[in-house]
Amino acid sequence: MSIHSKVTQWGNVSRFCVERLADYSELLSIEIAHMRTQLVRDVIALVALAVAGLFTLSFVCIAIIASFWATPWFIPVVWAVAGGWLILSIVALLVLRMQRPVWSLDLLRGEIHQDLTTVKEALK
Structure with a gap:
């Protein structure tokens, strides 16, 4: 490949990335609004469940x-x-520790992954 074709190829890839950057920001704002809601x-x-x-x-x-109240078993x-409350608290803590964090920007991550694949294919 000549230098000119490489420069043209990289120029096309950079234009693609710049165009997609605007799409990413729009998608990110939509996902953040959805996550906030x-x-x-x-x-x-x-909170209602906890209080009740x-x-x-x-x-x-x-x-x-x-x-x-008035028995020898009081x-x-x-x-x-x-003790029951203590055991319940320990179990709740263990369950909380064993959970893995949730990645909520799946749509944005998928788009970026697809675009990276496209860029890799374009640079071959």
Whole structure:
């Protein structure tokens, strides 16, 4: 290949990359807006679930403890409720640690991967 054809080839590739850069920025802004909407909806739902769940569980725990109020089992039941919460907290922490992070910009990543493949093919 001559130098002129190499320069022309690289010029075509650079024009392609510059044109795609505008598309990437538009796609990124669309995906960020979608992620923001989804995040707000998920956070509101999780907060409502957490508040309702905590109220429910606290009343259940109070009911369990109150059921054993004047019995010899009162102190063991109180410690059993506390131990149950400790075990639940440890399990939740382990589950959280074992989850892998989620990559949410899949569409943008796919477009960039396709364009890199196109550029590699053009430079052969």
